[in-house]
Amino acid sequence: MEGTAIRLQSLRKSFAEVDAVAGVDLEIRDGEFFSMLGPSGSGKTTVLRLIAGFESPTSGTIELAGRDVTRLAPFERDVNTVFQDYALFPHMTLEQNVAYGLKVRKVAKAERIERAREALRDVRLEGYGNRRPSQLSGGQRQRVALARALVNRPKVLLLDEPLGALDLKLREEMQVELKELQRDVGITFVFVTHDQEEALTMSDRIAVFNRGRIEQVGTPAEVYEHPATPFVAGFVGTSNLLTGESAEKVVGSPGTYSIRPEKIRLAQAPADADAGVGSDHSTAVGTVADVVYLGDSTRFLVDLDTGGRLTAVQQNLDTSSADVDAFRGSRVRLHWHRRHNFLVE
Amino acid sequence: MNLSRPARIALRIAAGLGFAVIYVPLTLVLVNSFNIDRSSGWPPAGLTLNWWEQAWHSNGARAALWTSVKAALGATGISLVLGTLLAFAVQRYRFFGRESISFLVVLPIALPGIVTGVALNTAFRAVLEPFGVGLGMFTVVVGHATFCVVVVFNNVIARLRRTALSFEEAAADLGADTFQIFRDITFPLVRSALVAGALLSFALSFDEIVVTTFTAGPGVQTLPIWVFSNMTRPAQAPVVNVVAAVLVLLSVLPIYLAQRLSSDTAGTSRI
Numbered sequence: 324m325e326g327t328a329i330r331l332q333s334l335r336k337s338f339a340e341v342d343a344v345a346g347v348d349l350e351i352r353d354g355e356f357f358s359m360l361g362p363s364g365s366g367k368t369t370v371l372r373l374i375a376g377f378e379s380p381t382s383g384t385i386e387l388a389g390r391d392v393t394r395l396a397p398f399e400r401d402v403n404t405v406f407q408d409y410a411l412f413p414h415m416t417l418e419q420n421v422a423y424g425l426k427v428r429k430v431a432k433a434e435r436i437e438r439a440r441e442a443l444r445d446v447r448l449e450g451y452g453n454r455r456p457s458q459l460s461g462g463q464r465q466r467v468a469l470a471r472a473l474v475n476r477p478k479v480l481l482l483d484e485p486l487g488a489l490d491l492k493l494r495e496e497m498q499v500e501l502k503e504l505q506r507d508v509g510i511t512f513v514f515v516t517h518d519q520e521e522a523l524t525m526s527d528r529i530a531v532f533n534r535g536r537i538e539q540v541g542t543p544a545e546v547y548e549h550p551a552t553p554f555v556a557g558f559v560g561t562s563n564l565l566t567g568e569s570a571e572k573v574v575g576s577p578g579t580y581s582i583r584p585e586k587i588r589l590a591q592a593p594a595d596a597d598a599g600v601g602s603d604h605s606t607a608v609g610t611v612a613d614v615v616y617l618g619d620s621t622r623f624l625v626d627l628d629t630g631g632r633l634t635a636v637q638q639n640l641d642t643s644s645a646d647v648d649a650f651r652g653s654r655v656r657l658h659w660h661r662r663h664n665f666l667v668e
Numbered sequence: 669m670n671l672s673r674p675a676r677i678a679l680r681i682a683a684g685l686g687f688a689v690i691y692v693p694l695t696l697v698l699v700n701s702f703n704i705d706r707s708s709g710w711p712p713a714g715l716t717l718n719w720w721e722q723a724w725h726s727n728g729a730r731a732a733l734w735t736s737v738k739a740a741l742g743a744t745g746i747s748l749v750l751g752t753l754l755a756f757a758v759q760r761y762r763f764f765g766r767e768s769i770s771f772l773v774v775l776p777i778a779l780p781g782i783v784t785g786v787a788l789n790t791a792f793r794a795v796l797e798p799f800g801v802g803l804g805m806f807t808v809v810v811g812h813a814t815f816c817v818v819v820v821f822n823n824v825i826a827r828l829r830r831t832a833l834s835f836e837e838a839a840a841d842l843g844a845d846t847f848q849i850f851r852d853i854t855f856p857l858v859r860s861a862l863v864a865g866a867l868l869s870f871a872l873s874f875d876e877i878v879v880t881t882f883t884a885g886p887g888v889q890t891l892p893i894w895v896f897s898n899m900t901r902p903a904q905a906p907v908v909n910v911v912a913a914v915l916v917l918l919s920v921l922p923i924y925l926a927q928r929l930s931s932d933t934a935g936t937s938r939i
Binding site: 375376377396397398402403404406407408410411412413414423424427428471472475 | 832834835837838839840841842843844845848852853856857
């Protein structure tokens with residue numbers, strides 16, 4: 324079913340003098356893993372809270388599955404939320420926590436206990452039903468929060484930076500688990516994060532937020548490879564912009580261009596200048612200002628003769644840390660295919 | 669922190685002296701309640717249960733005890749309702765004058781009892797007496813409530829500050845309406861703070877004497893007032909010792925419970 328799960332129209336929310344959300348239009352499709360990506364204070368969490376009903380908008384409308392819910396209370400909306408701090412009720416057991424949504428919706432006791440146990444089993448916490456939230460690790464709490472939301476079979480699941488409190492290893496595991504879970508249950512996930520890598524790996528589509536507005540909506544590949552604005556180019560992936568005179572000389576026409584670091588190739592200059600470089604490539608000459616060895620790859624920061632700085636990332640296919648270190652301070656020539664120049668402004 | 673040996677010894681002596689000043693006299697009262705000798709003194713001339721029996725049969729002491737319990741229950745009841753409402757208003761809502769209200773609520777606990785007493789006495793007589801309400805149990809309860817509200821308010825507001833708002837949002841998100849949220853989430857989370865506040869409030873009211881003196885009128889005699897007026901009578905002195913000893917024992921329990929409940933953070937941390 325390819326319907327619209329959520330439709331936001333000219334959504335605005337002001338706190339005192341500040342526009343936290345300054346006019347957002349967005350459509351999220353049924354069954355989609357949709358991420359709202361942006362720095363803190365960009366309005367992404369406020370949009371999530373508006374969808375959940377914890378805040379009411381200053382203006383604009385919110386539709387869930389075609390129904391206008393703008394003025395409805397949270398408990399009248401068919402969405403559930405996984406909170407950043409999980410908000411598991413400390414005075415209830417895990418089973419009571421998970422069953423709470425069913426209890427207030429008057430599901431019979433036998434059924435809600437069975438469904439709560441099943442939900443805990445789905446998140447691999449079978450047999451933990453009688454424990455209290457304080458007895459769990461961060462990752463376990465996270466899974467209980469998921470179970471508590473999903474047991475209600477909402478049309479939409481809202482996730483507010485749910486992996487933010489976990490350590491790196493656990494976070495990477497949960498990214499995979501969340502994605503698999505979403506595929507299995509087929510529920511629309513709206514996922515708020517400030518971590519661009521998280522958004523890129525998990526999402527079907529991403530909305531990039533900045534200053535209360537959406538800068539770009541697209542698939543991870545679109546957002547990464549075709550950033551629509553300088554902000555998106557900078558926030559998603561490494562900022563690598565050519566501007567002004569430098570852009571004119573290197574690219575051939577004025578404007579601000581984004582070039583992804585891994586698209587840029589690097590050669591010693593000027594010995595093999597122009598060797599094997601076709602006319603469909605952009606080239607630039609400069610001095611290596613710094614070399615950052617990253618294990619599987621190396622990051623070269625190159626100050627261009629035409630002005631500006633570009634970062635180039637090279638896989639360490641044949642090179643070791645000693646080899647790449649020798650590049651420091653040396654003259655290099657950068658080249659990349661013209662199709663990797665993206666005009667962002 | 670590392671302290672030198674003399675400093676450690678000096679601090680221990682100071683602490684020991686401090687506790688001695690507080691608890692030795694209390695122990696003396698306890699011991700003297702068993703002292704055969706009518707006049708309190710040290711060492712006791714011999715031990716007897718005589719005074720305890722006499723106190724048990726003393727009508728004045730019993731009536732005073734009952735009066736004190738009623739006053740404390742009344743003041744605690746009023747404080748629980750008003751203190752809790754105030755704490756929620758101040759903690760959960762933003763409105764004009766919020767800071768001032770918070771200040772005005774807490775102030776009475778710092779006011780000297782004599783000031784509160786004189787002020788209330790004047791006010792009651794000026795405002796209530798024309799309506800035929802004289803000084804009595806009602807005015808004592810109201811007088812005590814003015815400062816008992818503070819301890820309930822402080823306990824509840826401290827708990828609310830430590831309780832994440834997201835618990836209530838989570839309940840709403842799961843489909844609970846306002847009443848269900850209060851019944852299932854908010855109330856259980858503040859319950860132990862309410863009990864702690866109530867116990868402290870009861871204890872505060874129970875041993876109050878200054879405000880009571882000014883608000884009680886002639887007909888009402890609380891236990892502290894009874895003790896105060898009887899301790900100088902030689903015939904009653906041993907019985908006063910017994911009453912004091914009972915009060916010490918009775919005070920231990922609520923304070924111990926209140927401390928345990930206030931420090932119980934298991935139910936309040938952000939999880």
